[in-house]
Amino acid sequence: MLQATRQSGITETTYREAVREAIRDALKRDDRVFLMGEDVGRYGGCYAVSKGLLAEFGSERIRDTPLSESGFTGAGIGAAMGGMRPIVEVMTVNFSLLALDQILNSAATIRHMSGNQFGVPLVIRMATGAGRQLAAQHSHSLEGWYAHIPGIRVLAPATVEDARGMLWTALQDPDPVLIFENVMLYNMTGTLVADAGPVDIAKAAVRRTGSDISLITYGGSLWKTLEAATQLAAENINAEVIDLRSLRPLDDATIMASVNKTRRAVIVDEGWRSGSLAAEIGMRIVEQAFWEMDAPVGRVCGEEVPIPYPSHLERAAIPNAAKIVAAAKAALGRD
Amino acid sequence: MSGTTDKPRLSRVHMLDLLRQMIRIRLFEDKCAELYTQEKIRGFLHLYDGEEAVAAGVISLLEKQDRVVATYREHGHALVRGVVMKSVMAEMYGKREGCSGGRGGSMHLFDNTTNFYGGNAIVGGGLPMAVGLALADRMRGEKHVTACFFGEGAVAEGEFHESLNLAALWGLPVLFVCENNLYAMGTALAISQSETDIHAKAACYKITSEAVDGMDIVAVEGAARRALHAIRETGKPYFLECRTYRFRAHSMFDAQLYRDKTEVEVWRKKGPIERLRTWLEANHMIHPEELERINAEIAAEIAEAVAFAEAGSWEPVEDLTRFVYAEAAS
Numbered sequence: 001m002l003q004a005t006r007q008s009g010i011t012e013t014t015y016r017e018a019v020r021e022a023i024r025d026a027l028k029r030d031d032r033v034f035l036m037g038e039d040v041g042r043y044g045g046c047y048a049v050s051k052g053l054l055a056e057f058g059s060e061r062i063r064d065t066p067l068s069e070s071g072f073t074g075a076g077i078g079a080a081m082g083g084m085r086p087i088v089e090v091m092t093v094n095f096s097l098l099a100l101d102q103i104l105n106s107a108a109t110i111r112h113m114s115g116n117q118f119g120v121p122l123v124i125r126m127a128t129g130a131g132r133q134l135a136a137q138h139s140h141s142l143e144g145w146y147a148h149i150p151g152i153r154v155l156a157p158a159t160v161e162d163a164r165g166m167l168w169t170a171l172q173d174p175d176p177v178l179i180f181e182n183v184m185l186y187n188m189t190g191t192l193v194a195d196a197g198p199v200d201i202a203k204a205a206v207r208r209t210g211s212d213i214s215l216i217t218y219g220g221s222l223w224k225t226l227e228a229a230t231q232l233a234a235e236n237i238n239a240e241v242i243d244l245r246s247l248r249p250l251d252d253a254t255i256m257a258s259v260n261k262t263r264r265a266v267i268v269d270e271g272w273r274s275g276s277l278a279a280e281i282g283m284r285i286v287e288q289a290f291w292e293m294d295a296p297v298g299r300v301c302g303e304e305v306p307i308p309y310p311s312h313l314e315r316a317a318i319p320n321a322a323k324i325v326a327a328a329k330a331a332l333g334r335d
Numbered sequence: 336m337s338g339t340t341d342k343p344r345l346s347r348v349h350m351l352d353l354l355r356q357m358i359r360i361r362l363f364e365d366k367c368a369e370l371y372t373q374e375k376i377r378g379f380l381h382l383y384d385g386e387e388a389v390a391a392g393v394i395s396l397l398e399k400q401d402r403v404v405a406t407y408r409e410h411g412h413a414l415v416r417g418v419v420m421k422s423v424m425a426e427m428y429g430k431r432e433g434c435s436g437g438r439g440g441s442m443h444l445f446d447n448t449t450n451f452y453g454g455n456a457i458v459g460g461g462l463p464m465a466v467g468l469a470l471a472d473r474m475r476g477e478k479h480v481t482a483c484f485f486g487e488g489a490v491a492e493g494e495f496h497e498s499l500n501l502a503a504l505w506g507l508p509v510l511f512v513c514e515n516n517l518y519a520m521g522t523a524l525a526i527s528q529s530e531t532d533i534h535a536k537a538a539c540y541k542i543t544s545e546a547v548d549g550m551d552i553v554a555v556e557g558a559a560r561r562a563l564h565a566i567r568e569t570g571k572p573y574f575l576e577c578r579t580y581r582f583r584a585h586s587m588f589d590a591q592l593y594r595d596k597t598e599v600e601v602w603r604k605k606g607p608i609e610r611l612r613t614w615l616e617a618n619h620m621i622h623p624e625e626l627e628r629i630n631a632e633i634a635a636e637i638a639e640a641v642a643f644a645e646a647g648s649w650e651p652v653e654d655l656t657r658f659v660y661a662e663a664a665s
Contacts, residue, residue: 078467115436
């Protein structure tokens, strides 16, 4: 299925529409699938992802919930254990903190605590990231926190193809999968082949091949990193760009293959620097490729500040192409 | 609401069975306390001493396909539900032969053959799961009931209110059973709740509710019978508050500074086993030798369970990281 032959007939679509098509496809394929969350039905989804699905599938399967993140996430866990395949939409990662107990103490632990008797085949989707001037409580990037937790899988689709393809594969997983959709990507356009479908969720992807430095990133930062790579090319620096795609488990093999080739690495991660996913990746490079490296591993992360409201300060608080270019040049000794 | 099935069953055989269920829990846990002092059982051990009428009165009425969600004080619920005693004891030891493979311990008893969904040690954490299990049954057209047990401490958690609302809003077949033993660890109900009549809280979610003397198993069973009948008729949730008392400490680490010893003694006299036994004796429904036989049979079962746990095996350390994710079928 994953290796389905791709027919011609390329269409342009947005990331939002790709996610919607993925949900629609899942609802059609499997009667056990239903979508549940705040404003997913009548409102059409906070980010308009589920617009139109209520009319098509009805209120049982496009289920509006009260503002009870812990309650409906836990209900998703129970429904998954009871034989359904729920997609729980938590409006944003910021509100997922109200469901963190259910995610960490139940979804991630039940298989283990029960000695492998019960699993939780649940998919939880949520929006993440800064960039819309929504200030300190609505701009978090906490996917790195979730990637800390054994028992769950964490995905970050950065492309239209992954937005379309990761959901179905995630729904086939016998364990909980969290999918983080960066808010700045919903309006992004991209192309999909007519029969676009499920994609692999285990491997990182090399989005740009290069030989001088590995830029390792995921999600919304991918596009800033690719922009930085274009700028670096103008200065004869040939950067390789890795899109992690899966934040847990991490695809060490793809990362190490790249840094073994380029011998230099910068990690780009919108999460706060201290204790970040970038720190984990950097340490893995130290553990597995230290003797191959020609320079210290660099990082471009979120600044250690709650995200401020004013646009210029918000932009300064998160990764951008200029910071990535500067970090790459520093790693190459080209200041 | 009261059909013929709601009438209490006072037959001698049935009453003896209820008594037996409660004694079985009590003696099993007495043995667990003893094994704890011998350091055979470690970690937290929360005993149900005094509350046996709730699990025995409710769970014995459930159908095989119904589901049970319990708390970290769940040994009694597991035993009444039919989780095999020796596998429960092996779990207490942390042995591989335990009902959760040894990975869970006292607080995390699980058993998929009896639809026993644990052993949740986060207060209130099981309620949303029960809602979800009932939602799955509703969406799949199954007529099962999910019985969800929790203490009165959980009533202060947001998940309690979220779950009652969801169950009522969506019309889900959940039997909420609040085991009100008056103390959330050491915090008395009166100093933690503005409204101490817990069953009244269900009314604001439009859930039918009743409070029952949780020390009287006949009353508990009668209420549970009414509740289950209503749920199976309507598909809607029902709320039972069972007013009970915990005779022992919250866990084995609790010095019980928060309550008077005389208070415990007063409640002990109202204990559910004592109460049913004296009633049966007063009505000449039990002979002393029958009680001896019940005790002896249970003692033998417990001895067998202990021997099974003792003889059980430790999971090899090489297996440490198993059961975090599903293993690919080989």
